[in-house]
Amino acid sequence: MVRGGSMRRPSLAAVSAAAAEPAAPEFTLSADDYRLMEEVGFGANAVVYRAIFLPANRTIAVKCLDLDRINSNLDDVRKEAQIMKLIDHPNVIKAYCSFVVDHNLWVIMPFMAEGSCLHLMKVAHPDGLEEPVICSILKETLKALAYLHGQGHIHRDVKAGNILVDSPGVVKLGDFGVSACLFDRGDRQRSRNTFVGTPCWMAPEVLQPGTGYNFKADIWSFGITALELAHGHAPFSKYPPMKVLLMTLQNAPPGLDYDRDRKFSKSFKEMVAMCLVKDQTKRPTAEKLLKHSFFKNTKAPQLTVKSILTDLPPLWDRVKALQQKDAAHLASSEQEALSMSEYQRGVSAWHFDIEDLKAQALLINDDDPPELKEDDDIARITEVDKGTSFESHFGQSTLLNGNNHRLNHERTCTTAVNPGGNGPETSDVFTSDLGNADSPRMVDGHTKQGSENGSLSSTSKQGSEGGNHRSEVRQRQRTFSGPVMYSGTRSSSLIERGYIIDKDAGARSPNKQKSDTGRIDDLSGPLSLSTRASANSLSAPIRSSGGYVGSLGDKPRVEIKGRFSVTSENVDLAKVQEIPVVKISPKPQESNSHHRREFRDSSVSASILIPHLENLVQQTTFQQDIITNLMSNLQQNEKPNGPQTRVQTMVGDTGVETGSAERERKLLAKVFELQSRMISLTDELIASKLKHVELQEELNRLYCQEETGETREDDYSGDL
Numbered sequence: 001m002v003r004g005g006s007m008r009r010p011s012l013a014a015v016s017a018a019a020a021e022p023a024a025p026e027f028t029l030s031a032d033d034y035r036l037m038e039e040v041g042f043g044a045n046a047v048v049y050r051a052i053f054l055p056a057n058r059t060i061a062v063k064c065l066d067l068d069r070i071n072s073n074l075d076d077v078r079k080e081a082q083i084m085k086l087i088d089h090p091n092v093i094k095a096y097c098s099f100v101v102d103h104n105l106w107v108i109m110p111f112m113a114e115g116s117c118l119h120l121m122k123v124a125h126p127d128g129l130e131e132p133v134i135c136s137i138l139k140e141t142l143k144a145l146a147y148l149h150g151q152g153h154i155h156r157d158v159k160a161g162n163i164l165v166d167s168p169g170v171v172k173l174g175d176f177g178v179s180a181c182l183f184d185r186g187d188r189q190r191s192r193n194t195f196v197g198t199p200c201w202m203a204p205e206v207l208q209p210g211t212g213y214n215f216k217a218d219i220w221s222f223g224i225t226a227l228e229l230a231h232g233h234a235p236f237s238k239y240p241p242m243k244v245l246l247m248t249l250q251n252a253p254p255g256l257d258y259d260r261d262r263k264f265s266k267s268f269k270e271m272v273a274m275c276l277v278k279d280q281t282k283r284p285t286a287e288k289l290l291k292h293s294f295f296k297n298t299k300a301p302q303l304t305v306k307s308i309l310t311d312l313p314p315l316w317d318r319v320k321a322l323q324q325k326d327a328a329h330l331a332s333s334e335q336e337a338l339s340m341s342e343y344q345r346g347v348s349a350w351h352f353d354i355e356d357l358k359a360q361a362l363l364i365n366d367d368d369p370p371e372l373k374e375d376d377d378i379a380r381i382t383e384v385d386k387g388t389s390f391e392s393h394f395g396q397s398t399l400l401n402g403n404n405h406r407l408n409h410e411r412t413c414t415t416a417v418n419p420g421g422n423g424p425e426t427s428d429v430f431t432s433d434l435g436n437a438d439s440p441r442m443v444d445g446h447t448k449q450g451s452e453n454g455s456l457s458s459t460s461k462q463g464s465e466g467g468n469h470r471s472e473v474r475q476r477q478r479t480f481s482g483p484v485m486y487s488g489t490r491s492s493s494l495i496e497r498g499y500i501i502d503k504d505a506g507a508r509s510p511n512k513q514k515s516d517t518g519r520i521d522d523l524s525g526p527l528s529l530s531t532r533a534s535a536n537s538l539s540a541p542i543r544s545s546g547g548y549v550g551s552l553g554d555k556p557r558v559e560i561k562g563r564f565s566v567t568s569e570n571v572d573l574a575k576v577q578e579i580p581v582v583k584i585s586p587k588p589q590e591s592n593s594h595h596r597r598e599f600r601d602s603s604v605s606a607s608i609l610i611p612h613l614e615n616l617v618q619q620t621t622f623q624q625d626i627i628t629n630l631m632s633n634l635q636q637n638e639k640p641n642g643p644q645t646r647v648q649t650m651v652g653d654t655g656v657e658t659g660s661a662e663r664e665r666k667l668l669a670k671v672f673e674l675q676s677r678m679i680s681l682t683d684e685l686i687a688s689k690l691k692h693v694e695l696q697e698e699l700n701r702l703y704c705q706e707e708t709g710e711t712r713e714d715d716y717s718g719d720l
């Protein structure tokens with residue numbers, strides 16, 4: 001166990017922040033020495049409390065991480081905690097010490113009395129902060145990043161929710177170290193293209209397994225955080241995770257380019273644009289960004305940030321109010337509103353599996369639910385593949401746009417990739433294996449038996465053919481309208497929040513936590529979290545349309561692990577991909593008109609439209625070929641068998657049956673052969689489409705670069 005307590009001397013850069021920090025006492029490793037007070041925050045994997053270190057009567061923060069949700073051995077935990085102790089920068093929250101209490105890891109940290117920037121915005125600045133305030137916050141954050149990168153660390157979760165503020169206006173980057181590293185350490189060797197992070201803030205290269213990333217991923221997240229502080233929410237934050245992923249990969253990077261952003265300075269816009277370049281090699285380092293003109297006249301956070309802290313209730317009251325607001329909203333809303341609300345909170349940590357995402361992407365209808373309209377984000381969409389539907393080609397009810405093709409293709413590619421075989425830059429791969437959903441887990445110190453995706457039975461509806469087709473599509477849309485899913489019987493943050501509302505906000509001892517467990521069970525009911533998990537279960541829609549899927553028991557299971565965690569060990573994507581082959585779209589006409597409408601309405605240039613149209617022609621040609629082949633094969637089989645059948649009929653019933661069975665067997669073999677050919681042709685088509693998308697992105701990138709270059713030249717000449 002790590003022995004805590006000794007504080008290092010603050011570095012020279014620490015001046016202002018260090019002045020605000022009293023010397024830390026020798027912290028002990030006994031839970032009895034700490035009194036947990038109010039909850040002041042929660043994340044995907046942790047609950048944070050204000051606490052008192054009794055021997056020194058010192059207020060600190062205790063982050064309680066649920067070890068049962070983290071697949072990491074204690075040695076790793078210790079090592080990471082030691083690394084965390086070595087962190088020494090005035091803008092990075094350090095851990096004084098950490099120790100295990102039952103199944104939780106307690107991390108003792110300085111208490112940041114004003115909470116996170118996200119909380120501050122939610123409480124008092126829902127539309128974002130003023131530029132001088134943003135500038136101060138960003139500069140402090142950048143200093144933290146420069147330090148971490150200099151030490152060889154990647155933060156990997158830069159966002160307003162992790163930028164913490166203390167009463168004097170001191171700004172520190174939190175959530176570095178234990179939590180991130182724990183997930184990262186969990187079976188790194190067995191990594192399977194699994195990421196840890198928050199999709200809205202995640203860099204494109206992080207979302208694409210195998211491409212490799214480095215500390216520049218933090219610079220992208222930093223740019224997204226700048227937009228978050230400017231608007232009150234991150235770009236794409238209103239969209240479901242899969243959509244966010246696809247938008248990040250395919251759209252032009254977000255920026256401060258719209259009417260509402262007129263109030264912001266040119267240098268701010270330019271700084272953001274520099275961070276949000278898709279090509280990571282083109283992004284500046286934190287050190288370099290610090291020298292950007294935007295940060296030249298930054299005011300001290302004690303002046304700017306302090307100004308937004310006046311007249312605010314204590315942090316715990318704010319947190320409680322936010323929780324209550326959420327709970328009220330959740331209780332009165334439909335599932336999708338619930339899901340959306342949770343998503344908008346921006347408090348999330350996604351432990352998702354690219355294979356799952358691909359499976360989900362297969363099910364996404366490209367049409368946005370009306371309430372999701374976020375004009376600014378939409379307006380930026382280049383939508384390279386928008387409107388290119390595979391509906392007719394695959395004959396699948398769900399529209400598959402180019403995004404989905406891309407993911408499909410990735411599936412094909414990534415399955416061939418050695419998960420551990422990343423290049424040098426990917427050695428620090430974000431891996432997360434959250435363990436078995438069956439394993440009992442802790443909720444505030446108590447073990448709860450996790451329910452393994454109870455959704456399977458409730459969502460295993462088969463028979464999407466024919467008349468049910470439309471309603472099934474609609475059902476899917478609703479199912480995937482929000483963030484991944486919750487497991488009602490687990491300590492999802494929702495449950496925790498429901499629980500917190502009921503619980504006494506006063507002093508809590510570790511023992512007190514244990515006695516609260518029963519209430520957690522009670523509260524999962526009204527929130528219908530089990531139902532929610534069922535409704536959102538990936539497995540259900542995948543299999544409901546699967547023509548090859550057998551009984552429920554045979555089906556691949558998608559386990560829900562944690563609040564936002566989805567891990568699919570067993571999803572048989574081959575089956576998912578087989579689905580389209582055997583189904584013919586009942587309404588190809590409608591699909592075509594849909595695309596005609598999209599093309600007509602869009603303002604995309606002919607150079608973008610033409611490849612789409614070519615693709616459509618190609619798809620139709622493929623279909624025609626396949627149908628013609630199928631027909632001629634059937635006819636060939638039919639001809640020699642025809643007379644034989646008649647003869648057999650005369651011979652007797654047994655002969656007829658034998659002949660028919662034989663013929664049927666041959667035909668089936670032929671059909672399967674054709675199907676596998678079609679699958680390989682489909683893969684080829686997807687590969688070409690992917691290539692096309694990549695080329696298009698490259699073109700867009702070059703175009704953006706050119707524009708940015710021009711803008712920069714203008715600016716620099718202006719500065720000079």
Ligand SMILES: Nc1ncnc2c1ncn2[C@@H]1O[C@H](COP(=O)(O)OP(=O)(O)OP(=O)(O)O)[C@@H](O)[C@H]1O
Pocket residue numbers: 040041042043044045046047048061063093109110111112113115116119157161162164174175179347348349
């Ligand atoms: N030292 C602290 N002082 C005050 N509040 C804190 C402190 N550390 C964290 N918090 C609050 O608790 C919230 C959750 O903490 P944290 O981000 O570390 O948890 P997490 O499970 O790692 O979350 P996520 O992975 O979703 O970012 C923060 O957003 C912040 O509001």
